[in-house]
Amino acid sequence: MDWFYNWFDSFCHTFERCFIKDQNYLKLLEGLGVTIKVSLLAAAMGLVIGFLIALCNMSKNKPLRLIGKVYTDVIRGTPSVTQLMIIYFVIFATVNWEKWIIASIAFAINSGAYVSEIIRAGILSIDKGQTEAGRSLGLSKTQTMMSIVVPQAIKNIFPAMCNEFITLIKETAIVGYVGLMDIQKAGDFIKSATYEAFMPLIGIAIIYFILIKSLTLIFGAIEKKLRKSDIR
Numbered sequence: 209m210d211w212f213y214n215w216f217d218s219f220c221h222t223f224e225r226c227f228i229k230d231q232n233y234l235k236l237l238e239g240l241g242v243t244i245k246v247s248l249l250a251a252a253m254g255l256v257i258g259f260l261i262a263l264c265n266m267s268k269n270k271p272l273r274l275i276g277k278v279y280t281d282v283i284r285g286t287p288s289v290t291q292l293m294i295i296y297f298v299i300f301a302t303v304n305w306e307k308w309i310i311a312s313i314a315f316a317i318n319s320g321a322y323v324s325e326i327i328r329a330g331i332l333s334i335d336k337g338q339t340e341a342g343r344s345l346g347l348s349k350t351q352t353m354m355s356i357v358v359p360q361a362i363k364n365i366f367p368a369m370c371n372e373f374i375t376l377i378k379e380t381a382i383v384g385y386v387g388l389m390d391i392q393k394a395g396d397f398i399k400s401a402t403y404e405a406f407m408p409l410i411g412i413a414i415i416y417f418i419l420i421k422s423l424t425l426i427f428g429a430i431e432k433k434l435r436k437s438d439i440r
């Protein structure tokens with residue numbers, strides 16, 4: 209059993225050096241806060257952008273459809289890290305905003321392209337008879353869309369939207385490229401300071417896993433409530 213005690217002693221020593229010494233755990237907590245802030249703001253803005261682009265893609269107006277198609281093709285056809293650096297170092301280079309807000313805008317623009325396709329698919333999944341019923345009741349096209357089609361589409365697209373949000377959280381791990389101290393960057397800092405790779409990387413993975421698993425359980429409970437109305 210000596211080998212086990214030696215291993216455990218080494219493990220505890222490495223853990224203390226990586227996370228307790230110099231209060232490195234505070235850097236991880238700070239990074240977690242940055243990750244959550246960026247993800248939430250990006251998700252909110254991405255939802256708005258995605259809805260507008262979805263309407264453009266479904267519009268009968270050719271210029272609007274062209275705008276939607278070009279936006280979707282360009283964003284989905286380029287790496288998110290490249291988009292982040294272009295927006296931060298080029299478009300917002302002279303704007304005196306906080307880094308996490310600019311990063312959120314970059315991720316919102318990226319997420320909006322994927323959200324737009326999710327929303328478009330959800331709207332198209334609703335039977336056309338629902339739209340015809342709304343129009344026959346005297347509702348305008350906009351009223352029919354917002355009062356009848358969209359509420360039904362939300363239940364259909366909710367799982368895909370949750371998956372997109374989880375993907376967005378993991379994608380924010382690249383914000384270190386613009387100098388933000390997120391979870392990944394905090395782990396890299398600890399790794400550089402202690403010359404230990406295993407412990408910081410495992411710590412990062414555990415934090416992401418707990419965060420995403422918690423969100424998965426919450427989203428699952430919400431989806432279950434949304435589906436209750438489908439039970440007859």
